[in-house]
Amino acid sequence: MHVVAVLALDQVIPFDLATPIEVFSRVRLADGSVPYEVRVCAMTETVDAGAFELRAPWGLEALLGADTIILPGCAEPASAVPEEVSDHLRKAAAGGTRLASLCAGAFVLAATGLLDGLRATTHWVAAPALAERWPAVEVDPQVLYVDNGQFLTSAGAAAGLDLCLHLIRRDHGSAVAADAARLSVMPLEREGGQAQFIVPEQPPAPRGATLEPLLRWMQENTAVDLTLSDLAAEGGMSIRTLNRRFREQTGTTPLQWLLRARIRRAQHLLEAGDQPVELIAGQVGFGSPTAFRDRFRQVVGTSPRAYRAAFRSSSEK
Template structure:
């Protein structure tokens, strides 16, 4: 039987912890047998789970004997990972154990050094912090999960479900994984390379900045085909000065700022109306539906149609 050890550290995120328990614990083979034994392990008998405390039936001595170790996210990433845990994870990996993280559990896995030189992901809100804290890790914030063979990382809790189903498919094939997906009321076909749905940052309009009136005007007129010359003329400065002020005050070029404003407007229309994609493109200022689709997918990570399917208002749907 394949032992799946779920490591519960202090401030563990309950949903991240429950995901592998539910998914692996429900798997059955064609003969009705359970191929996985799931064990919750803790560095201490009692683990702080934020809103409550839980008791871990298994200790750290389970880790080296496990076939797979799951590292759920912790609510306090600043908490140090116990050195004993880091050492045991390294020893388990040296013995061939598979290690997989859910959400901010990537910080625990990265602490071992086992992700050095590898591609990894985590929740997009934590991706920048992971890249800064562990510069030797190639952080990709735009995917659901990354499979490096022995080491896997996933984004948020829902992406952890995708990763667990992917592991089951690796171990026992698509039919067994499909049954597990149905029990979890999850689609099996979501692949790791599918983008996380990330809203582009709200275009900055710093209060009191010299560009604030121009930015407000651009937001109100972003459906118009504006050029750099138009913007510079409106601001009463040269194009060179305009570019410099934009970078200083917003971190973007004028056209990048305008693109993000248009994309946000498009997201709103896709979520709240049944307007055809071609009409959305023209309404938010794209001259061509093809260009709109290409830019939207580049910024958001999915096509306008896929975004609408995922996020449109339930009343409209």
């Protein structure tokens, strides 16, 4: 059983606190088993959460027995972090525990010194303050979350949910993470990876948009080497109209949208099985393995082989 400890400090943001509790508690594997045990930890028995008080059943000592520690944001991120908290977090990290911050929880993680020399993110409003207070941390306010392996940080409230789903995906693969996303009524689209390969989300089309049937068809035919003429013919429009509608409804070009759909399909294949990269290249519409590797690296920032090593479902390893 993977123990997830959620640290509640005074003035904890309720949404940040509730997100990991809800998401990890609801995860189920294919056989129906429960992979995570969630523990809410605090320095004191009662925690001030602003609109209400929280009674935490676990103390700081529970952090040392956790596999993952989640650090929710606090309403006053500039407040000093108790040294006792930092000590426990550093000890847990030394033992190999994974630490992830949500929103302004990055201030708590940065106070330990564990983010020094690493790339990190937080809510864009708080990013300048984080960079000023902890200059040894490379603060990037442009991304949803950053995964440095053992230490992870996320931006605002919604990005905290993205990060939780990302952790589930790391642990158990895309299928389990997708189930968790559906339970949260959250699309598993806003993917990210380690610090050096954050994957942009697939540009959506508004519900009811005229391109919806064509987009579904494109997703179902990622193995086919489609051209602009093929897409225009399927959509019953000219290439000029196709390009215009894609810009209006998705903010990108048809071929860029198709490329991301192919890469997304390739990611799932790399995570779910052990098919050779050369075979996957053909299954996602690339004429050669070399072209596939080049475009995959261009979009994801790493090679297909490295991506598989990082994200392959634990049940397949």
